[in-house]
Amino acid sequence: DGGITxxxxxxxxxxxxxxxxxxxxxxxxxxxxWYRQDPGQGLRLIYYSQIVNDFQKGDIAEGYSVSRExxxxxxxxxxxxQKNPTAFYLCASSTLSGAQETQYFxxxxxxxxx
Amino acid sequence: AxxxxxxxxHVSVSEGALVLLRCNYSSSVPPYLFWYVQYPNxxxxxxxxxxxxxxxxxGINGFEAEFKKSETSFHLxxxxxxxxxxxxxxxxxxxxxxxxxxxxxxxxxxxxxxx
Numbered sequence: 001d002g003g004i005t006x007x008x009x010x011x012x013x014x015x016x017x018x019x020x021x022x023x024x025x026x027x028x029x030x031x032x033x034w035y036r037q038d039p040g041q042g043l044r045l046i047y048y049s050q051i052v053n054d055f056q057k058g059d060i061a062e063g064y065s066v067s068r069e070x071x072x073x074x075x076x077x078x079x080x081x082q083k084n085p086t087a088f089y090l091c092a093s094s095t096l097s098g099a100q101e102t103q104y105f106x107x108x109x110x111x112x113x114x
Numbered sequence: 115a116x117x118x119x120x121x122x123x124h125v126s127v128s129e130g131a132l133v134l135l136r137c138n139y140s141s142s143v144p145p146y147l148f149w150y151v152q153y154p155n156x157x158x159x160x161x162x163x164x165x166x167x168x169x170x171x172x173g174i175n176g177f178e179a180e181f182k183k184s185e186t187s188f189h190l191x192x193x194x195x196x197x198x199x200x201x202x203x204x205x206x207x208x209x210x211x212x213x214x215x216x217x218x219x220x221x222x223x224x225x226x227x228x229x
Contacts, residue, residue: 100208103160
């Protein structure tokens with residue numbers, strides 16, 4: 001089955017620790033995205049990538065980093081510089097950007113701070 | 115810059131009643147508009163989208179939405195609510211000012227369905 005997988009489902013971070021969220025897709029999509037969801041805030045774009053080895057900052061990139069070494073994979077690292085990381089993180093992908101293209105979402109990772 | 119406003123963070127209807135979730139957008143270019151649904155602790159699923167052509171768009175699970183340019187609206191409706199419709203709904207506009215097609219989301223409307 002084609003789709004987007006995110007792991008882990010729940011992730012716990014200690015103070016000063018970097019953690020990495022995994023996102024893999026087998027839809028052969030070129031574009032991938034990371035969103036952060038907080039209650040009552042909707043979704044906010046962290047980073048996006050349209051092609052391997054290239055990515056751009058979204059609206060709230062501070063404290064986060066990404067890589068895009070393979071078309072199928074777009075991991076997100078939450079660094080210790082992100083002071084309020086507790087949120088639900090959603091990965092999405094789409095065929096190469098057209099504004100009308102549908103973004104398909106993974107099941108999400110919930111990050112909690114110990 | 116594009117933006118989306120969803121009126122009402124919570125909407126409650128009785129089973130069998132009309133569902134109306136409101137979405138207004140702001141865009142300096144012809145917009146592409148989307149409605150997504152999210153069930154608890156899950157990702158988002160596309161309900162429907164408007165790109166060009168017919169302004170009344172039909173989606174999955176009996177939902178439809180009408181693009182009204184004069185009112186800058188894209189309200190979501192369903193004639194008869196079902197218990198399984200209880201979820202959070204997000205309206206989004208595509209940021210086609212650049213080439214990325216990034217989505218700008220509203221803050222969401224949580225729909226409750228009473229038996």
